[in-house]
Amino acid sequence: MPLGRLTNRQVRLAARPSGLPRATDWSLTIEEVPEPAEGQFVVAVSHLSVDPAMRGWMNAGASYIPPVEIGAVMRAGTVGRVTASAHPGFAVGDDVSGTFGVQEYAVSDGRGVIKIDTSLAGPSTYLGALGMTGLTAYFGLLDTGRLKDGDTVVVSGAAGAVGSMAGQIAKIKGARVIGITGGPDKCRALVDDFGFDAAIDYRADNVRKALGEHAPRGVDVYFDNVGGEILDAVLTRLARGARVVICGAVSQYNETQVRGPANYMMLLVARASMTGMLVFDYEDRYPQAMAELAGWLRDGKIVSREHVMHGDVGDFPETLLMLFDGVNTGKLVLALDGS
Amino acid sequence: MPLGRLTNRQVRLAARPSGLPRATDWSLTIEEVPEPAEGQFVVAVSHLSVDPAMRGWMNAGASYIPPVEIGAVMRAGTVGRVTASAHPGFAVGDDVSGTFGVQEYAVSDGRGVIKIDTSLAGPSTYLGALGMTGLTAYFGLLDTGRLKDGDTVVVSGAAGAVGSMAGQIAKIKGARVIGITGGPDKCRALVDDFGFDAAIDYRADNVRKALGEHAPRGVDVYFDNVGGEILDAVLTRLARGARVVICGAVSQYNETQVRGPANYMMLLVARASMTGMLVFDYEDRYPQAMAELAGWLRDGKIVSREHVMHGDVGDFPETLLMLFDGVNTGKLVLALDGS
Numbered sequence: 001m002p003l004g005r006l007t008n009r010q011v012r013l014a015a016r017p018s019g020l021p022r023a024t025d026w027s028l029t030i031e032e033v034p035e036p037a038e039g040q041f042v043v044a045v046s047h048l049s050v051d052p053a054m055r056g057w058m059n060a061g062a063s064y065i066p067p068v069e070i071g072a073v074m075r076a077g078t079v080g081r082v083t084a085s086a087h088p089g090f091a092v093g094d095d096v097s098g099t100f101g102v103q104e105y106a107v108s109d110g111r112g113v114i115k116i117d118t119s120l121a122g123p124s125t126y127l128g129a130l131g132m133t134g135l136t137a138y139f140g141l142l143d144t145g146r147l148k149d150g151d152t153v154v155v156s157g158a159a160g161a162v163g164s165m166a167g168q169i170a171k172i173k174g175a176r177v178i179g180i181t182g183g184p185d186k187c188r189a190l191v192d193d194f195g196f197d198a199a200i201d202y203r204a205d206n207v208r209k210a211l212g213e214h215a216p217r218g219v220d221v222y223f224d225n226v227g228g229e230i231l232d233a234v235l236t237r238l239a240r241g242a243r244v245v246i247c248g249a250v251s252q253y254n255e256t257q258v259r260g261p262a263n264y265m266m267l268l269v270a271r272a273s274m275t276g277m278l279v280f281d282y283e284d285r286y287p288q289a290m291a292e293l294a295g296w297l298r299d300g301k302i303v304s305r306e307h308v309m310h311g312d313v314g315d316f317p318e319t320l321l322m323l324f325d326g327v328n329t330g331k332l333v334l335a336l337d338g339s
Numbered sequence: 340m341p342l343g344r345l346t347n348r349q350v351r352l353a354a355r356p357s358g359l360p361r362a363t364d365w366s367l368t369i370e371e372v373p374e375p376a377e378g379q380f381v382v383a384v385s386h387l388s389v390d391p392a393m394r395g396w397m398n399a400g401a402s403y404i405p406p407v408e409i410g411a412v413m414r415a416g417t418v419g420r421v422t423a424s425a426h427p428g429f430a431v432g433d434d435v436s437g438t439f440g441v442q443e444y445a446v447s448d449g450r451g452v453i454k455i456d457t458s459l460a461g462p463s464t465y466l467g468a469l470g471m472t473g474l475t476a477y478f479g480l481l482d483t484g485r486l487k488d489g490d491t492v493v494v495s496g497a498a499g500a501v502g503s504m505a506g507q508i509a510k511i512k513g514a515r516v517i518g519i520t521g522g523p524d525k526c527r528a529l530v531d532d533f534g535f536d537a538a539i540d541y542r543a544d545n546v547r548k549a550l551g552e553h554a555p556r557g558v559d560v561y562f563d564n565v566g567g568e569i570l571d572a573v574l575t576r577l578a579r580g581a582r583v584v585i586c587g588a589v590s591q592y593n594e595t596q597v598r599g600p601a602n603y604m605m606l607l608v609a610r611a612s613m614t615g616m617l618v619f620d621y622e623d624r625y626p627q628a629m630a631e632l633a634g635w636l637r638d639g640k641i642v643s644r645e646h647v648m649h650g651d652v653g654d655f656p657e658t659l660l661m662l663f664d665g666v667n668t669g670k671l672v673l674a675l676d677g678s
Contacts, residue, residue: 227603227604232599247607248607249604252604258601258604260600260601261600261603262596262598262599265591267615268585268586268616269402270615271614273613274613275606275610275611276606276607276610277607278610
């Protein structure tokens with residue numbers, strides 16, 4: 001590699017994991033950073049979004065998005081700054097958000113890239129409250145969940161990125177909100193920091209029983225990020241006409257044998273629905289939603305909590321595992337300070 | 340019992356079954372038929388509806404309807420004729436339909452009872468196409484399933500009472516209809532008698548593979564009567580925005596450990612919904628639906644197939660088991676000829 005050229009360190013998928021991803025499922029490669037061709041620009045990635053959905057992208061087979069191919073740079077939502085440009089719409093110094101992957105530099109033609117205003121909120125907030133995280137919570141709750149004033153809402157994975165946003169949005173919209181999370185610290189964060197009405201610690205409490213206490217008239221909207229036993233418990237507490245929003249299933253992503261919701265017939269008992277949602281379907285409504293989210297953030301009605309780890313791209317594999325240990329509160333971000 | 344008084348033989352629930360109901364879960368009692376009090380009438384039951392849902396009513400615990408209590412006459416939809424009346428709205432000789440239970444005579448105050456016109460269709464048809472069976476298929480498909488012209492519809496338990504009606508209604512409404520059932524005879528009946536476009540034999544075929552052939556663009560509406568493995572197979576073949584209608588789960592009713600749909604995350608991949616339905620919620624729309632169903636029946640657009648067993652109330656326990664063996668084609672009815 002010629003002296004003086006920038007190097008780009010990249011994390012690539014080396015093997016498809018079975019269960020939790022291991023070190024051997026990844027490879028670290030180093031390339032030189034190319035010059036942008038006409039209509040392209042180069043971004044120096046500063047912040048990586050670390051998401052449960054990434055685990056799904058590592059599996060073979062059709063899903064809502066093609067899998068990351070073996071040998072490809074791992075897909076990731078990111079924020080960065082333009083360092084070179086031959087694109088009329090992007091100038092050196094522009095702050096941008098896009099799916100640039102787990103690498104230090106990316107070349108882009110601008111598709112799917114949006115410019116961000118880092119004076120309004122820090123870069124990591126554009127991966128959280130003002131990014132896919134906030135938008136997922138927003139559309140999942142208001143569109144798929146058809147939230148109504150006075151509803152009782154339950155959110156699982158409630159201290160996580162999407163969950164903490166979903167709970168706060170539900171509160172703004174006049175719902176009573178109960179969060180399910182693991183451990184006393186996170187329970188405290190739900191009530192004290194995010195303004196939930198109640199918190200259930202699934203490690204210490206009987207979720208079904210606790211829901212009976214906190215939601216005596218049943219659950220109108222259940223925003224599910226975890227699947228598994230917790231989904232089954234909430235299904236037994238649905239109010240008539242309840243809406244279950246399937247956003248994720250983090251408890252199941254590393255299981256080779258997925259546990260289906262054995263209590264799904266409670267959908268019949270409650271005349272309830274269970275609906276899958278994907279934020280990408282709402283692309284034409286992102287601007288309106290982001291404006292509303294930014295307004296709430298500015299007015300202090302929502303708190304964007306980012307759990308920022310500092311390191312370099314080589315720390316990505318370990319950071320990803322934090323999600324499955326339930327270590328993070330709020331949006332997990334890897335800031336590339338070491339590059 | 341005084342000579343000359345009519346006797347009423349009744350089947351009562353003696354114990355809550357675990358798995359398939361056994362003879363010891365039932366008791367046969369004999370009472371005398373009371374005189375109707377003011378505002379009451381007596382019905383001689385002639386036809387009993389034998390339904391998969393009955394198995395659920397035998398379990399303890401809250402559901403969409405209270406369980407049948409131990410010692411109570413088994414709940415059943417029935418048709419019969421008024422034999423004595425002190426009720427202004429019902430006269431001796433009226434043919435009626437109501438939830439009179441597994442017994443030869445019932446006393447009623449008329450609530451939930453409708454008069455039927457047996458010159459239009461035979462009594463057992465009022466338990467099938469023109470009864471709860473037809474209404475369940477009608478509202479499940481058109482309301483919960485939001486059927487649209489050109490949709491691809493899959494029905495499981497397709498040769499059963501509700502399934503065969505659902506498939507025929509879907510055809511009338513312009514859908515392509517694929518039925519799933521067990522055995523070559525029933526497959527033939529689906530196509531030849533009920534006009535389905537294709538039939539899949541779940542005992543002989545790989546359901547997932549067969550759906551790939553018969554529904555290459557995916558399944559828009561899945562009307563599920565069975566649950567279990569078949570539900571899981573269909574979930575992998577949903578078209579974008581598909582609607583899964585949960586009407587029953589006959590494969591699971593006798594299981595002590597219900598199998599949840601392990602592929603439920605396909606709801607997210609397909610942005611699909613899974614919704615439980617109960618016909619009772621549509622009571623105010625029964626007349627309109629029954630008129631439409633009767634019109635189709637009269638015009639030969641639907642076939643009402645009743646599988647009528649002849650016997651007395653004591654044959655009910657054995658008749659019920661036929662449902663779980665998948666022996667019946669169409670609506671299973673026990674005609675009380677022996678009384």
